[in-house]
Amino acid sequence: MNSQRSIEAVRLRAIISAYLGWVMDGYDALLVTPIMPLLGELFFPGPYSLLGGLSTLVATLIGRPLGSVVMGYVGDRFGRRVGLLTTVLGYSLSALVIALLPTYAVIGVLAPLTLLALRFLQGVFLGGEWGPGTAMIMEWSKWRGELTSAFVQSGYPIGVIIATIVNVLFLTYMGPTSFNAYGWRIYMSTGAIVAVLAFVIRSRLIESPLWSRPKANPLTLLFKRGGTQLGFGVLFTGGLLTIYYSTYLIYSDFLKAIGEAAIIPVVMLISTIAAVTAVLLAGPLSLAINYRWFIIGTLIVSLAYAPIALMLSPNLTNLVVLAFIENFAMGLVPYVLIDEFDVQYRASGLGVSYNWGLLIGGWAPMIVGLISPMGLGMVVMMTIGVALTIIGLLMLSRMRK
Structure with missing residues (x-):
């Protein structure tokens, strides 16, 4: 009995610690999302301020593919635990250095170059999180794969929710003037503080029961x-990440572009809560509906709704509804991918599959920013994303059969 309890305690600790890292991934990766317009003004002043703010997100996204290869290799070669300990330290320290950076007014062109380099480096470590972490949870879990998949994927948007709440609290208690002057630095540094807590918990992490040195x-x-x-x-x-990064995750810049900057915090918070809800519901719903048709159906519905939410009537309700519908598919990504890769190279396979998708979807914010009106650009990129997702899913399903 005691031995069984010990095993269950180890299982729970492994799942929680890996999950917590994915939460921190979402927190640190998108800590900048609510303040991208401010970063654009501080580090990229002038007519290209909007694109400059968007580039801080893109820099992290294009750094993730490299991280998925390096840390996926570490997770397969030396163990999931070693990879997860390394990633959390890397992206937390990057966040701390960004909080200390001088702006363009102080050091000129070095400011945006350094900011983008640090965001890229942060992306490298963040890119190494999903592969080993997802493998760890899926290999330890006793739940149905669909349910475990939804649980895994809920961590990232929960991290985004925490980041959004922290942003709202900073703005509320400091006020826009103080926040824009120096408060954003304290806000950014919270990414390092929270990630260190995740590292402490992970230091007691037990290796996956399925892993052995290849x-x-x-x-x-x-x-x-x-x-x-x-x-x-x-x-x-x-395809999924093209949808994700051309709509819901750049709502802040979209709302600023259409003159609705005042509602950015509430839209981002409620939309992310809606995203978490959809991700968690995807697991149990896919037990009743074949996961392939569930993903395809929800994506088609979201695409049909997109012109209403982004062009005809871009208000709080419609933006939240769009975020809710399009995020069902995200909840099943681990379930779709997990059995495609043998345990000897699973962390690498999962990490590369997920993060190399950013070589496609990571450019979506920049492309959207170049199209006018911005809402049209979002719909165009979302259409491309839906098409790519469905093609990839059907081909993977065919191979699984």
């Missing part, structure tokens, strides 16, 4: 045995 290079195994699955996996996640 006899060959896991990256070699991945590209030799799982190359085709990897390609379709990247297409699948690339």
